[in-house]
Amino acid sequence: EIVRKMTTIVSGLQGSPPKGHPSGYPFVAGRKNVIACAKHFVGDGGTEKGINEGNTICSYEDLERIHMAPYLDCLSQGVCTVMASYSSWNGRKLHADHFLLTEVLKDKLGFKGFVISDWEGIDRLCEPMGADYRFCISSAINAGIDMVMVPFGYQKYLQELAHLVESKEIPLSRIDDAVERILRVKFVAGIFEYPYSDRSLLDTVGCKAPPSWMLSNWR
Template identity: 70%
Template sequence: MTLREKAAQMAQIERTVVCRDPRWGRCYESYSEDPEIVRSLTTIVTGLQGQPPADHPHGYPFLASVRDNVLACAKHFVGDGGTDKGVNEGNAICSTEDLERIHTKPYPDCIAQGVATVMASYSQWNGEPLHASRHLLTDVLKGKLGFEGFVVSDWEGIDRLCEPRGSDYRYCVAQSVNAGMDMIMIPHRFEKFLEDLVFLVETGEIPMSRIDDAVERILRVKFISGVFEHPFSDPSLLDVVGCKEHRLLAREAVRKSLVLLKNGKKQNFLPLAKNAKRILVAGTHADNIGYQCGGWTIAWHGDSGKITLGTSILEAIQESVSVETEVVYEECPTEAIIESGEFSYAIVAVGEVPYAEGLGDRTGLSIPFNGSDLITRVASKVPTLVVVVSGRPLVIEPQVLEKIDALVAAWLPGSEGMGITDCLFGDHDFVGTLPVSWFRSSDQLPINVGDANYDPLFPFGYGLKMFRSDEGLA
């Protein structure tokens, strides 16, 4: 599904964030721990908005076509991927140099492409809330970086400027607007906001010039979006939602994002044989579309089960193997089942439950649902491939890694499970490499490429191939 078919006029790109600690519950919203990778992938702005002409003025928002393109929102400015201990909405403790080198790095490229809006972060930088930081929102973003679109708050973001939240709302309004916030997301008490804003302008606490600047920026974006002439998206575009072409593209994205972390003990274990006599499929994530999709799918935090159309890993396996192959599926097989027959191999799919934002914050990152125990029980009796479905690396204990025959990081593949079996059964090779460092234990966190004493389980950039001799580091 494209954004235009979803009847959207603005997309919130979360990919300008550089996640430096996987304990953070929004880590899967980041492309990488490496700011250069995140910076290079800001080309999504052009993908959404279109390519600005060479003479387009720097920093001004751009939209190529009202029908075919959507406005982009780069978020969250800035440093939310670097909070202490990965706490959501926490405090990023770092120098100005590190803030610029790591967390601000993707933004100049977004601005050069004419990104329309930027959303402020819930987090703090050295104790100062971003929603109240005139230095970062006005001096840096609008001044130094030359951003001419509008800055929007996060959902009830200004309420977080006092404790209890929103208790001194007039203070929250004054702090955020004077800092450079142009548009405020207010889901409930907009009348109170208007009342306080008018009071603050009339008393001079918020200068009229600040209001004029905000209005100019908002109207600038509205004019290029065509919202005055075409306030609604074209409903005819909905006819292609979920079409075959789009599902094939999603399937391709799945297989290209997979990372092969282990392939055999003494010789390659993958690709798997399609004509095996009998195979075992197990694990909490083998037949669960909701788990494959993760958070922000259908519901805020996602859900479990058949929440949307798609193909589970189990269904993809059943579709991929020979009609003569017996596929035995047990989410949590007993010892009796594991020992009941001669399985050619087992595929165990484990991982995280869906989550979003702070609900995903975790201090320990072991495999949920006693996943390591399940893997060990199966792998002790049957040659085993493990597929990890997660928004971040999880702890793979040494004894587990030694016992299994192959390991694939599938991340959050979404609805197209066939993208996974495309690689498992050898129709396509693995091409993905790790955009993050896969740690040995949670005690190592945070760990990032370039650190002193860098010693991950699998290093940044690691990824194996099945059919090439140049396996290992990419």
């Protein structure tokens, strides 16, 4: 229940959608709002013995009832992005779980934003980490990951992804779907109309003396 109450952060960042806004469709109120991300989908708070990046062992019914409930609230508020978890559900890595990412989140729950990987999330789909990178990419993209966080070696990622599409190991329709979802969020957020953020307060970032408005807020 505490976690569900925290989902109001979504509307705090993106703005509150108007009455009747369909659940699952991205919403950003205007230029002063930012894209929110609901994470980490799903069950990362229920791993066995509380182990980070661990394994959540439960039935689908319990996963839906306990761990998926906050995401329903986020979807109703028009959350734009959802991040997959490093963790597993009954031994299956979330970054490669087509059932949860596509069949449940996108199809059943109607999420129309995009699913993003965690930092080097796809690399964790094999041991040693990233050893079979082509397998990692194929498993994640085909499962429903739309945008991949690649902090290092993006050139290799692009090269391997292109090979997988050309060899039809990743259908072009899957790429089209991912691109459509990413563009939908960017259009909703007005990124193409206003690609740069307001930099008028940039000089206050990292300054030694906090501005007066910040001091008044602290008081």
